[in-house]
Amino acid sequence: MNLSAIRGSRPKGGMLSFESIKPKQLFYNDKERKLVEELAALLDEKNFQGIRDRLKETNFRSGFACLFYGAPGTGKTETVLQIARKTGRDLIQVSISEIKSMWVGESEKNIKGIFDDYRKMVKQSAKTPILLFNEADAIIGKRMVGAEKAVDKLENNIQNIILQEIEQLDGILVATTNLAENMDKAFERRFLYKVKFEKPDLHCRLQIWQTMISSLNDADASFLAARYDFSGGEIENIARHYTIQSILHGKPANMLKSLVGYCDSERLEGRTPKRKVGF
Incomplete structure (x- = not known):
């Protein structure tokens, strides 16, 4: 499916079919490997729908937001790609630079538009696709308390929108970052799976x-x-x-x-x- 066909003039998320992802062997330290395997098992379609149904029955949120964090070159993005390939899920890659428009008000529209489009994709897809915010440092950082400058208010508005969207998420979102120590505590709570990628032993x-x-x-x-x-x-x-x-x-x-x-x-x-x- 062509994501741009349902979007208009908003920034285009890179749509990647799971069939086009080349297999790649990855190596993990023990703790990372267990978490990655657990997440891959969750997203396997045989388990995914049943887990979502059970969560809805018990009034839990049925969306899955995941954070992959750690040093550059440790396999965060490639792990997302390989999980998508293994579970047969298409991937929507979001460009943070395209979101943060220079025009006042456009960034908020861009963020809302991406999640609106993703919801349409979820409804139209046989399997729920993965929404990937790669290198998300710029949009999940600590919010400015008592922000007065226009640029600081804009950053806070963007983050508040993302927090609300994650709270209402009915799909799969993965964010990757090299700078987890700068992440706002409100984001930390909203990520169900938090996988730290350390340098290989x-x-x-x-x-x-x-x-x-x-x-x-x-x-x-x-x-x-x-x-x-x-x-x-x-x-x-x-x-x-x-x-x-x-x-x-x-x-x-x-x-x-x-x-x-x-x-x-x-x-x-x-x-x-x-x-x-x-x-």
Whole structure:
């Protein structure tokens, strides 16, 4: 279904069919894995409708608002995509920058319009789609007490609208953020599932290295996993860099030395290990 067809001139949420999402293997620390698996089980259609019906019978809210928070590159957005693919749910990705219009009053209309359109999508879809607010830091931050400036009042109005919409939600919303410590307490209460994505532990990093670069031997993968406390996104960057260079110039004579060079270049100066390595 084309979301723009029911919207008019409001900002367009990116409609993504679950069938177009490519499968990707993700690795989690134990606590994250359990929560992600529980959420995926909830959103499986065999369970989803029955749970919603039971909640309605007991006068509980039947919508599910979820928060994925943690450091960049830890798999928050990719987890949403893979849950959507696994449960057969289309995904509506909201652009925060498009919501926050420069014209006074437009931002509030944009927010209301997105939720109005989502409600129509829920009614018209065989399976309830997922509404994704990616990098939602800008709209779930702490509200300004006693706001007097027009821009502060505008921010508060936007947040109040979102809080009300989450309260009335009859669907699935996932928000991702890197800055959960700045989130307003009123939002924290409204998210039923709150999943903290931490950097992968040693075992996870080893698995990611071996998956991203299948030709890496166990000893070298263990060395890299122990030496660099990278996120999955950072390891993927290095693996892509290595692959590109191998295509352009052929595989290096010393794979580990080459990868260490890419690792040391991944972060800004002053943030890499100071130990020397012999080859």
